[in-house]
Amino acid sequence: NVFQARFMPYTNDQTIVTCAADGEVRLAKIGDGGDVPTTLLGDHDGRAHKLAIEPGSPYIFYSCGEDGLVQHFDLRTNTATKLFQCRNSLSKSGHSSNIHLNAITIDPRNPNLLAVGGSNCYARVYDIRKYKWDGSSDYPSDCYCPPHLIGNRFVGITGLAFSHQSELLISYNNENIYLFPKNGGLGPDPKSSVKIEANKGSKSTIVSSGEDVDRPAPLMYAGHRNCETVKGVTFIGPNHEYVASGSDCGRLFIWRKKDGKFLRAMEGDECVVNCIEPHPHTMTIASSGIDNDVKIWTPSATERAPVVNIEELKPRKRRTKLWHFSLPEELIFHVLASRRRQQAAGDDDSSEDLEDSTGLLNLVLRAAERDVLSDEDEESSEDSGDCSLNLSMAQPWKHC
Structure with missing residues (x-):
């Protein structure tokens, strides 16, 4: 399953x-x-979602993955x-778990600035000039996040893009899309050094190091649904005049x-639209999702298309659903401990533990089934499909 493929500049598209x-x-x-032979350049521990190519370079690009790692590649040496x-914590003291990275992008006006985002509320910007090449410097030079999402553990970032004007566009799961102006970040450690005092119209009053700083509130783009993938x-546009995103409704x-x-x-997919790529020189857009084909869009219609009312949009009929719910850690650990005791005791002495484990798992499945049925009652009658249960410990978000 290839998540992204990019042409390197000035290579004759080869x-x-x-x-x-x-x-x-x-x-x-x-x-x-x-013939299209391939060479393995590197790998991540887990899925590798995105690549970022250094503007104008036929050799340099970067990758990010669910291991939280950002890697630099040079095709001159492969x-x-x-x-x-x-890492989740921006503090330089103490241990912290890795962020599952989903997105990476480079500022076209300053290729030294690299932005990444994933299972955390902050988009982090790194200045490559300030970091050693031995992986010993893991902390960003700036962070971006809408004021109301700072510290929110239940959102994550699925997409990032820099404009020609160095504005940073951030797409959140279970939330909206936000546009930040150049230099509109919160600093390298916003959680410890920045306190949001108020939200007044288009300005957010922020107290940092004892001083009041007025920052423009980020622009918001709403109406789509970004929950499932x-x-x-x-x-899009010659001067980046427009913003585009896919949606769970297939549009x-x-x-x-x-x-x-x-x-x-615009109707783009039977299930979900995940990827949108603009042509570098013309007003042509490619989109793809769960379907097996890629759609090409051009502004060539002879009649003007009617404007769609977002309020009237209904979710598409989906082929599958992913239900995600949280379970108490104590219950999960109890089940795992019972399994271990069963394996250690052997087949002859494990019937009691096996019965306990089976009973607990059945209890979990019944609880999950009740949750699913409750959610299904709230769904539209058009929204039917197979249901896939995902049993896991508390996770703020999930992608398919």
């Missing part, structure tokens, strides 16, 4: 780099005879260098960048 669900980052060369590991976000959404006005929703 050099492609990819990242995939197996964590591998590969180089593909399109030969004159049509080597991978581990740059830094993104890892969705990208992008700018492609377009907003006007300058004021967040919703412009259009």
Whole structure:
């Protein structure tokens, strides 16, 4: 399952780099005879979701993965260098778990600035010039987050994009899309050094190091649904005048960048639209999702399309659903301990533990079934499909 494939600049569209669900980052060369041999350049421990190519460079690009690692690649040597590991805590003291990274992007006006985001509320910007190449510097130079989401453990970032004006676009799961102006970040450690005092109209009053700082509130783009999968976000237009994203309803959404006005929703997929890629030179867009094909969009209609009312949009009929719910850690640990005792005791002495474990698991499944049935009662009658139960410890978000 290849998550992203990118042409390297100035290679006559014959050099492609990819990242995939197996964590591998590969180089593909399109030969004159049509052969496409691939070379393994590096890998991640877990899925590798996105690549970022250094603007104008036919050799340099970066990858990010669910291991929280950002890697640097140079095709002149076909080597991978581990740059830094993104961790949940921004404090330099104490241990912290890794962030599952979903997105990475480079500022086109300053290729030294690299932004990443994942299972955390903050988009982190790193200045490559300030970091050692041995992976020993893991802390960002700036962080971005809407004021109302700071410290929120139940949201994560699925998509990032820099505009030509160095604005940073962030797409959150179970939330909206936000646009931050250049230099509109909260600093390298916002949780400990920044306190939100008020939200007054278009300004957020922020107290930092004893001083009041007025920062423009980020623009918001709403109306789509980003809950089920890892969705990208992008700018479109010759001067990045518009913002585009996929949606769980199978539509492609377009907003006007300058004021967040919703412009259009287009039918793009039977299930979910995940990826949107603009053509680098023309007003052409490619979109893809769960379907097996890719759609190409061009503004060539002879009649003006009617404007879609977001309030009237209904969810599509889905083929499958992923239900996610949390279980108490004590219950999970009890089940696991019973399993271990069963294995240690052997088949002859494990009947009691097996019965206990089976009883607990049945109890869990019955509770899960009740949750699912309760949720189904709230769904539209059009929203039917197979149900897949995902039993896990408390996770703030889940992607398919």
